[in-house]
Amino acid sequence: MVSRVIPVQSFDLVLFGATGDLARRKILPSLFHRFQLGQFSDSSRIIGASRSDMDVDSFRERVAEAVREFGQQDEVNDKDIAAFVTLLDYVAIDAKGDRGWDELATHMRPDMVRAFYLSVAPSLFGDIATRLRSTGIATDDSRIVVEKPFGHDLASAQALNKALRANFEESQIYRIDHYLGKETVQNLMALRFANSLFEPLWNSSHIDHVQITVAESIGVEGRGEYYDRSGAMRDMVQNHLMQLLCLTAMEPPGNFTPDAVRNEKVKVIEALEPVENSDIARGQYRGHDGQASYRDHAGDPDSQTESFIAMKVQVANWRWAGTPFYLRTGKCLRERASEIAVFFRDPPHNIFQGSDPAKGNVLVIRLQPDEGITLHTTIKDPGPGGMRLTQAALDMTFADSLPHDERPQDAYERLIMDVIRGNQTLFMRGDEVEAAWAWADPIIAGWDGTRHAPLPYDIGSSGPEDSLRLLHRDERSWRSIGK
Secondary structure, X not given: OOOOOOOOOOEXXXXXXXXXXXXXXXXXXXXXXXXXXXXXXXXXXXXXXXXXXXXXXXXXXXXXXXXXXXXXXXXXXXXXXXXXHOOEEEEEOOOOOOOOHHHHHHHOOOOOEEEEEEOOOHHHHHHHHHHHHHOOOOOOXXXXXXXXXXXXXXXXXXXXXXXHHOOOOHHHEEEOOHHHHOHHHHHHHHHHHOOOOOHHHOOOOOEEEEEXXXXXXXXXXXXXXXXXXXXXXXXXXXXHHHHHHHHHHOOOOOOOOHHHHHHHHHHHHHOEOOOOHHHEEEEEEEOOOOOOOHHHHHOOOOXXXXXXXXXXXXXXXXXXXXXXXXXXXXXXXXXXXXXXXXXXXXXOOOOOXXXXXXXXXXXXXXXXXXXXXXXXXXXXXXXXXXXXEEEEEEEOOOHHHOOOXXXXXXXXXXXXXXXXXXXXXXXXXXXXXXXXXXXXXXXXXHHHHHOOOOEEEEOOEOOOHHHHHHHHOOOOOOXXXXX
């Protein structure tokens, strides 16, 4: 495989929570693949840090097992693993105490990019940030990466921001959302702002509505207790779907720089209208024929937490006035699929007498499982018999014309390398997070105050019936998941 990657500057990456599930499944395999492709400079190192007592050799073997299990199977080989683990070191550390910090300081080298990845509970963000600064391990140009959930509400998000900013400048803080690292999400920006075809039509005069769907086929098994404190609104809408909404609705930035892009995203969030309960459908999956229900997984027989939510959202500005955005996400749905579907308005007049009217075009940006972009168009149905219209899909992924010498990067691969480069474009800014919570909190309080219980839906369905009525009353319908 020929690599087209450019090596990044040499770095010391400290991975807190290095023995945790996210590190094992995503972070370490992603780092291994970037190493395989030659993106690491020779002197770069990864230092694992966690509470677990183990020596360096044990940690290296643990990482090797993680790469073999979760790495790309057609690319994993013992030779590359053996080379990769030589870059690893390990420190047993107490985030709230003194143990391990002096030892970690001895591993830090001058003239290296220093990055600290906090794959730990948010309750430890402040403690670790304070220790990094007070021990001198963090320098003025170090980077700190924090995972979601970034707060449970506006007050907790503000507290986390305050704790981080007490030790790091905003320019050093990388709040990671892996959805923003997906190739197709970035292609959305290229599609809009690098082509003259779509942007003149990207407004309420030409777009009827937008559907943003993140559907999962699995339930909350294994994380039911955590999820029951969160629900679909906090777990998915406030962050992942909000980011997709912002990138779809934002104004063109003056230039492609981190703050220019993020300024426009904040403006979208600030323009969101409050959402009434009548514009929301909440659901909770139920089991049948021996299947476990949401409440079985959550361990609470009376849980009122939603595993599904759909809502109608309005962006109150000149570009989008009158064009609704419909958001939906849920667990245990028919299939796994994430997409943004932009529905253009129908042609104003049907000139083809005797045929069905032409329907508006639909631009579908697929995020998973198969990333790509498709434009659904109306064409003549082939064959004799007059002018009959039918729908056809125009594949816009350009797969055959793009190089095949490297598989698409995993989102974590791209984002971690952006941290090393010091590029914050695909990371959330503190005011962006707080603005999203300021919008979400009243919505959550609205259904809490009315005891608006989620409606049951069957495992393998498209969600509760109320989500269908949400669009039917507007004489619209949801796009079939995965089609």
